[in-house]
Amino acid sequence: MGDEFNIENVENLVTNVPLMEISDISKxxxxxxxxxxxxxRVINKKTKIYDIEDKTSLNNFTDNLKAKIKKCHIDSYDIVDDAINCIEELEPAIRRDLYDYYWEVYLDVLSEMEISINNTESIKNHSDKIYSNLLSRINDQIFTGKKSKIETNKKITYLNAITAYVFYECKFLIPIEGDAIML
Structure with missing residues (x-):
């Protein structure tokens, strides 16, 4: 260890190591x-006091939509959560922005269907249609008339996964008691 130096005493540290090597070494x-x-490291996934079946039952979905949402939730919840966490490292407000986006689309769908945000019974009675209209509206906003390198079947899968994630987080439709919508 003969090459020791005090960094405070070094005025102009010159390195002759190419930046490419530093980049490769850092990788x-x-x-x-x-x-x-x-x-x-053991990663403990976030858990809630309810499961996806509680959430779909509370919102009075038909069995077909319950099965679809449950499958999306089981297959994709962790992937979507990890993707959001990664994006949050670069854009800290991304989760809030995503939830705000869904809330705005949800309110637009309710307005279009002439359902009051406070009419829980009407929301439950039309929950399948609300959920489907929300998905359709988001698909139109993101992809209609735009070129995309994402394959059509993947677009549908990804939108379903993200929507199931946001739904489970109680950001639209009827929230589980104690996990109310907070925007």
Whole structure:
């Protein structure tokens, strides 16, 4: 260890290491840390006091839509949550913005269907139609008339997954008591 120095005494530290090498080395170090963390870290997923079946039953969905939402939830909840967490590292308000977007579309759908936000019974009686209209409206806003590199079947799958995620988080339709919509 003969090459020790006090950083406070160094005025112009000159390195002759190309930036490409530093970048490559940092990638390798990041991968090493990722492997280390994956081996030793236990990730406890967020849990709620209710499950997706409680949520779909409360909202009075038909069995077919219940099954569709449940499948999306089981298959995709963790993936969507992880994607949002990754985006939050770059854009901290993304979760709030996503929930706000869904809330605005939900209110538009209710207005279009002439249902009051306070009419819980009417919302329950039309929950399948509200959910379907919300999905359709979002699909139109995002993809209609626009080129996309995402395959059509994946667009549908991803929109269903994200919508099931936001629904489970109680951001539209009837919330589970104690987990009320808070925007």
């Amino acid at each position: 390798i170090i990041k991968e090493m840390i990722k492997i280390k963390n994956d081996v030793t």
